[in-house]
Amino acid sequence: MIPNASETLFIILTVALVTLGTRALPFVLFPAGRKTPEWILSLGRALPPAMIGMLVVYCLKGVSPLVYPYGLPELFSVALVILLQLWRHNTLISICGGTACYMLLIQMVFS
Amino acid sequence: MRKKKKALKAAFPHTIPVLLGYLFIGIAFGILLRDKGLGAGWAALMSTLIYAGSMQFVALNFFSGGWSLASIALMTLMVNLRHMFYGLSMLDAFKSMGRKKPYMIFSLTDETFSLLCSAQPPEGVDKDSFLFCMALLDHVYWIAGSVLGSLIGNLIPFDSTGIDFAMTALFVVIFVEQWQAMRNHLPALSGVGAALLCLSLFGPNRFILPTLVLIAGLLALFRKSMAQEADAS
Numbered sequence: 001m002i003p004n005a006s007e008t009l010f011i012i013l014t015v016a017l018v019t020l021g022t023r024a025l026p027f028v029l030f031p032a033g034r035k036t037p038e039w040i041l042s043l044g045r046a047l048p049p050a051m052i053g054m055l056v057v058y059c060l061k062g063v064s065p066l067v068y069p070y071g072l073p074e075l076f077s078v079a080l081v082i083l084l085q086l087w088r089h090n091t092l093i094s095i096c097g098g099t100a101c102y103m104l105l106i107q108m109v110f111s
Numbered sequence: 112m113r114k115k116k117k118a119l120k121a122a123f124p125h126t127i128p129v130l131l132g133y134l135f136i137g138i139a140f141g142i143l144l145r146d147k148g149l150g151a152g153w154a155a156l157m158s159t160l161i162y163a164g165s166m167q168f169v170a171l172n173f174f175s176g177g178w179s180l181a182s183i184a185l186m187t188l189m190v191n192l193r194h195m196f197y198g199l200s201m202l203d204a205f206k207s208m209g210r211k212k213p214y215m216i217f218s219l220t221d222e223t224f225s226l227l228c229s230a231q232p233p234e235g236v237d238k239d240s241f242l243f244c245m246a247l248l249d250h251v252y253w254i255a256g257s258v259l260g261s262l263i264g265n266l267i268p269f270d271s272t273g274i275d276f277a278m279t280a281l282f283v284v285i286f287v288e289q290w291q292a293m294r295n296h297l298p299a300l301s302g303v304g305a306a307l308l309c310l311s312l313f314g315p316n317r318f319i320l321p322t323l324v325l326i327a328g329l330l331a332l333f334r335k336s337m338a339q340e341a342d343a344s
Binding site: 003008010011012013014015016018019020021022023024025026027030032036039040041042043044045046047048049050051052053054055056057058059060061062073074077078081082085086091092094095098099102103105106107 | 124125127128131147148149153156157160161162163166167170173174176178180183184187188191192193194195196197198199200201202203205206212216217219221224225228270271272273274276277278279280281282283284285286287288289290293296297298299300301302303305306307310315318319322323326327329330331333334
């Protein structure tokens with residue numbers, strides 16, 4: 001079935017507008033001209049590490065530790081990324097090393 | 112012009128992990144969208160206007176019919192609610208951005224947010240232009256990936272299974288960096304802890320919303336100790 005063009009366009013515009021709304025709301029509620037409440041600013045400072053932590057879990061949400069390969073490719077690769085990052089502090093090396101390790105593991109070792 | 116070029120040059124290396132991740136995930140999206148009967152033009156339109164990775168995958172379901180615009184709007188709101196938290200974190204950083212500010216707000220994806228949190232411009236490079244270039248490059252990668260997927264998705268010559276791990280790795284790297292930069296690890300721990308708890312309680316498809324609520328609650332609880340942290344740093 002080929003979707004109807006105008007319907008498709010309305011769907012896309014709806015998703016785009018609501019998505020923009022979720023991104024813009026904080027800036028509408030707390031405009032730059034007025035003083036932002038201190039507790040909002042302190043929440044804003046504490047949020048990034050919490051959000052990044054959540055995103056790490058979000059990326060790994062498909063892992064099933066009880067079913068083969070027990071999340072081992074993810075575990076080894078994430079550990080490698082952490083070690084590389086602590087050792088060299090070079091984002092690119094850590095990411096390329098971890099990704100290459102993961103690809104090798106799921107394609108060759110745990111395939 | 113020189114200023115912009117310099118900022119673009121400085122921004123590019125920081126965006127390489129996103130380039131890998133967005134190209135791969137974008138290609139996957141383009142292929143799936145074409146399977147729904149929507150070609151490269153639609154892929155470009157969606158990736159330009161919506162520009163939200165996971166949301167666009169969810170939106171694929173909307174094209175099969177049976178969804179009212181109201182339920183689509185509600186679903187979108189639920190999936191993207193986390194963006195509000197990104198905005199709250201960027202209130203200060205975007206204050207000085209002037210004409211670039213609306214675009215910075217529009218383009219605040221998970222990955223761009225994480226780069227904005229972590230990447231620092233080298234000396235002599237205008238910070239606002241640097242941040243803007245990272246946001247713009249990410250957007251271009253995403254559009255290019257989805258269009259490529261629609262056009263040549265089946266022709267990839269090597270087995271690229273698992274290359275999307277680049278995105279996971281990017282978040283892990285930023286997590287490690289923030290961990291080392293902050294003395295108070297409560298925010299980082301509450302993010303991971305809340306997400307793991309809600310994942311085990313609610314399953315992989317509906318844990319983000321309760322996680323956000325729990326994180327907000329925990330951070331409010333820890334506010335005092337974190338205010339001291341902010342004063343100390």
